[in-house]
Every structure is written in structure tokens, then in C-alpha cells.
Amino acid sequence: RTLRxxxxxxxxxxxxxxxxxxxEDDATGVIHSLNVSGCTQLHLAVMGLRRKNVSTNVKTLRLARLPLISDSLAEWLAAGCRHLDTLDLSDNPSVSDECLGYLFAGCRRMRSLNLSRCSGITxxxxxxxxEHDAGTLLAELRLSGCDALGDGAVSSVASSCPELELLDLRGVPKVTDAGLILVAASCRRLRSLDVSGDALSPGSSRSSRVPRVGSDGIAALGALAPPPPQPASSGSVGGVHGGANKRKRGRPCKWLRVLRCDGAARVDDRAVISVVRACPQLEVLSLR
Structure with missing residues (x-):
């Protein structure tokens, strides 16, 4: 069978x-990609992905705009889709914290996760x-329009996703400079960051859905990261050896190519200059 x-x-x-x-006909588990986004008649059929006591080979699963993503469905999928590397659950207000808990526990190879406009998650x-190291390989995370999220979620992402290259926080109004500073310090491979307001979100204006990010958070993307602490030993001062052994200070986001802060009125000249000077790969800077 050749269907993939x-x-x-x-x-x-x-x-x-x-x-x-x-x-059911996919008896050998050859299907690698399934997209049923917007199929409003589907509720439980995707459970057919899971084989009895066998993990499927599905790597890409798109379940956007479905009427119901239940906790039990997520638990079933997490147990049967352990090879999953791309998951799209966008525009599903029924997705809950418990639902994601099951998925994070079972799907630890994800490289792309889209939770945009999943308004039920916190x-x-x-x-x-x-807890489950679910972000070890994650390269892309989209959280736009998740207006219940804040710095707590951003802190967890920053500490768990060393390979993160794209982070979309568009229209997440509770994110502040504190969260962005953590991202700048931990996500050294970041290439694209969006902390814009979201004028397209229903029932609100852009001004009410802009992350509370200002100059400190943006400037942190171009600030020099402090050197890692050195273990104390004889002949060292304050735990750091003499000049020959000092660690060179590196820029946290030197690979940054795209930075969008549309609607962020509190970003000043200092922050913009800091980012432009410190991020030599920067191609797009939007402050509309």
C-alpha cells in the first residue's frame, strides 16, 4: 500500500x-499525514488512528476547527501517536489544560505545535x-489569540524549548516584558518572534489584545547575555578564573530574522537600536 x-x-x-x-484499511500503519481540519461532522473517528497496542506512524496531524476535542480523545491519541512531530489544534475552544496534559505526556517528539485561538487553555x-520534557525538540510554537495565557506559560516554554525557532504570541495580552526577557535568555535559536496585537480576533480591538511588552523586553533580545557561572576553585576570584579563561558573552537572539511588535506603543528608540545592532540576521522588523 502506497497511501501516505x-x-x-x-x-x-x-x-x-x-x-x-x-x-482501518491502513493495516500496516503507512499513513504519515492526516488533515481533517474543518470537518465538522467528525468527532471520534480520528481514534481510528490508534492501533491495538501499537503506535501509529502518523507524524503530521491537523485537527483545526473541529467541534469537539475532548480529554478522552486526546488521551487516546497521545497513547497511539508517539511519532507525532506536527500537531495543529488551532481554533478549538474545547481544548483544555487536561487535554494538552495527555498530549504532552505521550507526544514528546513534536517539532511544530499550533494552539492558536485555543481560548480554553491557561x-x-x-x-x-x-514535567514531561515535551518541548525538547520543539521548533515552532503558535499561541496567537490564547488570551488566557501569560508569563507563566512563556516561562515554561522558555525553560523547556532549547531548539525553539518560531514563537507566535500575537494577541496574547497578558505577556509582559518579564516573559520576553526569559525567552531572550533561554531560546538562543529563535528566528521569528511575534508579539503584535491581533486586530482580527473577534470581539475586541487591537489595542486591547496587545501583549504588555515594552522596551525592556524588546531590548533584551539584543542585550548581551551574562556568562555562565564558573565553579569555584583554588586560584579563582569570585568563582571566575582570570582573564584568559573568561567565557565570552554571547547575544541571546543573534539568529533572529523576523520581529513583529505591531501595536506595541511602549517600545522606544533604545530597544529598536539594541535589536538592530545586536541581531545581524534580522530581515523583518515591524512596529506598525
Missing amino acids: AIDLSDCTSFTEECLLRLL DGAFDGFV
């Missing part, structure tokens, strides 16, 4: 029975993220 990918996105007349048949969802 199934894309049924926005097929609103597609039924659960048909999907179950397709997945900072607590990312406790399991840290």
Missing part, C-alpha cells in the same frame, strides 16, 4: 464512518510541558 497522506480539510459532508474505513496547561 490524507487531506480532507473543510470537507463538511465527510462522515466518521468513511474516515474509520480508511483508517498557564497551567504548560506544567505538563515542563
Whole structure:
């Protein structure tokens, strides 16, 4: 069998029975990609991905805009999709902290996670993220429009995602300079960061959905990171050896290519100059 990918996105007349048949026929687990985003008739059929006592080979799973992503469904998928590296749950207000807890515990190889506009999740969802080391390989994380998230979630992400290259915090109004400073200090591979306001979110203006990020947070992206502490030993002063052995101070976000802060009125000249001078790879800077 050669079928590798199934894309049924926005097929609103597609039924659960048909999907179950397709997945049942995939007896050898050859399907690597499944997209059922916007298939509003589907509720439980994706459970067919999981084989009895066997993890499937599905690596890309897109479940955006579905009517119900329950905790039990997430638990079932997490147990059967351990090879998952791309997961899209965007535009699903039914996604809960418990739901993500199951996924973080079972799917530890994820490289791309889209939770945009999952309004039901809070900072607590990312406790399991840290506990299960779910962010070790994560390169892309999209949290735009998750207006219940704040610095707690950002702190968990910063401490758990050393490989993070893209972070989308557009329209997350509770994120502040404190959270962004942690990102700057920990996510050394960051290439794209968006902390803009989100004028497209329903029921609110851009001004009410701008992360509370100001000059300190933006300037931290270009600030010099302090050298790691050196172990104390004889002949050292204050735990750091003489000039020949000092660690060179490095820039936290020297690979940054895209920075969007649209609507962030508290960003001043100092922050902009700091980023531009310290990030030689910067290609896009947006402060509209």
C-alpha cells in the first residue's frame, strides 16, 4: 500500500464512518499525514488512528476547527501517536489544560505545535510541558489569540524549548516584558518572534489584545547575555578564573530574522537600536 497522506480539510459532508474505513484499511500503519481540519461532522473517528497496542506512524496531524476535542480523545491519541512531530489544534475552544496534559505526556517528539485561538487553555496547561520534557525538540510554537495565557506559560516554554525557532504570541495580552526577557535568555535559536496585537480576533480591538511588552523586553533580545557561572576553585576570584579563561558573552537572539511588535506603543528608540545592532540576521522588523 502506497497511501501516505490524507487531506480532507473543510470537507463538511465527510462522515466518521468513511474516515474509520480508511483508517482501518491502513493495516500496516503507512499513513504519515492526516488533515481533517474543518470537518465538522467528525468527532471520534480520528481514534481510528490508534492501533491495538501499537503506535501509529502518523507524524503530521491537523485537527483545526473541529467541534469537539475532548480529554478522552486526546488521551487516546497521545497513547497511539508517539511519532507525532506536527500537531495543529488551532481554533478549538474545547481544548483544555487536561487535554494538552495527555498530549504532552505521550507526544514528546513534536517539532511544530499550533494552539492558536485555543481560548480554553491557561498557564497551567504548560506544567505538563515542563514535567514531561515535551518541548525538547520543539521548533515552532503558535499561541496567537490564547488570551488566557501569560508569563507563566512563556516561562515554561522558555525553560523547556532549547531548539525553539518560531514563537507566535500575537494577541496574547497578558505577556509582559518579564516573559520576553526569559525567552531572550533561554531560546538562543529563535528566528521569528511575534508579539503584535491581533486586530482580527473577534470581539475586541487591537489595542486591547496587545501583549504588555515594552522596551525592556524588546531590548533584551539584543542585550548581551551574562556568562555562565564558573565553579569555584583554588586560584579563582569570585568563582571566575582570570582573564584568559573568561567565557565570552554571547547575544541571546543573534539568529533572529523576523520581529513583529505591531501595536506595541511602549517600545522606544533604545530597544529598536539594541535589536538592530545586536541581531545581524534580522530581515523583518515591524512596529506598525
